[in-house]
Amino acid sequence: MGHYLIIRMVGIVPQLFLISLLAFAIMKAAPGDPVAALVGGSAEFMSEADHQRVAHNLGLDRSLIVQYGMWVNNVLQGDLGRSLKDGREIRSMLFEGLAATLILVGCAWGVIALMAVSAGYWAGSRRRSWVDYIVSACALVSFATPTFWMGLILILVFSVELDLFPSAGQTSLGDASFVDQLQHLVLPLLTIVLTQIGPYIRLVRGSIQDTLLSDFMRAARARGLTKSTVVWRYLFPNALTPCITWAGFSFPLLVGGTFIVEWVFGWPGMGRLFLQAAMGRNYPLLMAAVLITGLLVIAGNLFADLLVAWLNPKLRRGYGR
Secondary structure (H helix, E strand, C coil), X not given: CHHHHHHHHHHHHHHHHHHHHHHHHHHHHCCCCHHHHHCCCCCCCCCHHHHHHHHHHHCCCCCHHHXXXXXXXXXXXXXXXXXXXXXXXXXXXXXHHHHHHHHHHHXXXXXXXXXXXXXXXXXHCCCCCHHHHXXXXXXXXXXXXXXXXXXXXXXXXXXXXXXXXXXCCCCECCECCXXXXXXXXHHHHHHHHHHHHHHHHXXXXXXXXXXXXXXXXXXXXXXXXXXHHHHHHHHHHHHHHHHHHHHHHCHHHHHHHHHHHHHHHCCCCHHHHHHHHHHCCCHHHHHHHHHHHHHHHHHHHHHHHHHHHHHCHHHHHHHHC
């Protein structure tokens, strides 16, 4: 297991390198002028000399290889640079955004896992019953519902009409209490769960049904084991293994959905930071946001793999070789 973990940790480095290189190439190929974005979107009031001076100070007049090399060298030294828009240190901006995103993603992943396993087991153990049909229908509706549309509907109902929860931000002005933060979390979290849980329920349901029909499950029941022993020792570890594997592969979709939710609800996370940097052609901030987002996705996949190995002793022994 330790050998496998070391190999995966070493493999993170080339993955992050390729992610940053691809992001840098895409940004440089995109239309627009970062110097113009720095002065409000138009450089027509700048003289050519001033434009060249600003570009030189930002290092934009150098070759692409030199620009990328300078950025990598600074990152290795722990310097992510400063925002082109307001001069703030990018490291502090990313720390604030990453903390907010981790709260949203962590809560969403936990709620989705709990609800998907419960609903999937409930439907899978009652094959072709009215419970199975209702749970499957709800999962299909969840899968087909756009994230931004669900967010707007929840804002309209629970913020505008019923005035139960705030519609934007992470805290209220002048109030950063735990209760206030929890109230701000409800609608974004509910949006992610309602639009992302469908595939998880369907996968758990199908895996539960397949596992219940397997030979070792029939053998376990024939030995006279209690229902709780059969479920917790034999059913769940085998049925949830492919579900967790798929959850690791689909983690980028969850992060992408979270970014959309952050934009709809004004949640101050990585998604909002990423979109603001992209629209403002804030190169240093955008590159750092891409790097941190890639690291977050890779960490999610690694966590899913380790969880699968913990559930399945055969895989754990295989990783140890």
